Amino acid sequence: MIGTILVLIFLVAPLSQLIHELGHIIPGLLFRSDHSELHLGRGKVLLSWKQKRVRVCIHLLFFQGAYSLNERESFFSNREKIWISAGGPLLNGLTASSLFFLSLEEGYGSFTLPFLFNLYLAVINLIPFSLKGKVSDGYRILQALKRCK
Template identity: 35%
Template sequence: MIDIIYLLIFICFIAPISLLFHELGHVVGAILMKASFIRLTIGIGNELWQGTFQHVQIIIRRFFLINSLTSTIREEPFERSEKIMITLMGPVFSGLLAAIFYVMYHLFFSTYILYIVFLFNIWLMIINLLPFKIGQKQSDGYTIYKLIVKHK
């Protein structure tokens, strides 16, 4: 029974919050690169909620537990290095969240949940840095790889 509770906590809270934090990394990267417009989409399916804060639009869709995407626009096209920075910030934020939960686990509360959050975010960081493409969906690592190879 306790395993089912941990699984539900993971599916309903840890994974979506970790994915959101990852996407916020891309948003921060886009803000640092002076994007004119940023769209953060969480989930797939029908739109549940939409809001805009300054030049950042947030869209939450019905199945918010899976799939998230950040897109950016700027009048002046982004340089290759700027695109790499925006793309890299997602995995960096996942690594940052993993580090925070690792410290919390070891210094404050040695609970199973904190360790799961740490492990999931390490996995999220690594898997997003690996270059792969499945259908139309590509990893951050693949995007960075294409940006580097395209300009050699």
């Protein structure tokens, strides 16, 4: 049980959050963001690299969340904002689907925990909510949809 919790905290969650944030970065780049950043964790930056328009930073407490940003001189349209916000949950959903079929073939072994966590990220991030100044992807999508009218 302790081993499973440690695997979840130090391996599955960070990798799933990395996938989620890549899901935001990819549409940002497709919509020609001038600069994109992906941060995994909190605290001191342990590792940082830049490849063209993308900077990636891995922090000391890599298991404590993640965030990304896409910046462009001209504003992103509401349609672009919807795709950028939806990209994270969509990529987690695609990852969860792949892991589900792998876990079926394996007999619910090592792919089950990553499947469940990616499914969790996909679903929970689509729920529109705002908490202590932070908003979910679903909230961003809903706000952009309202402005489309």
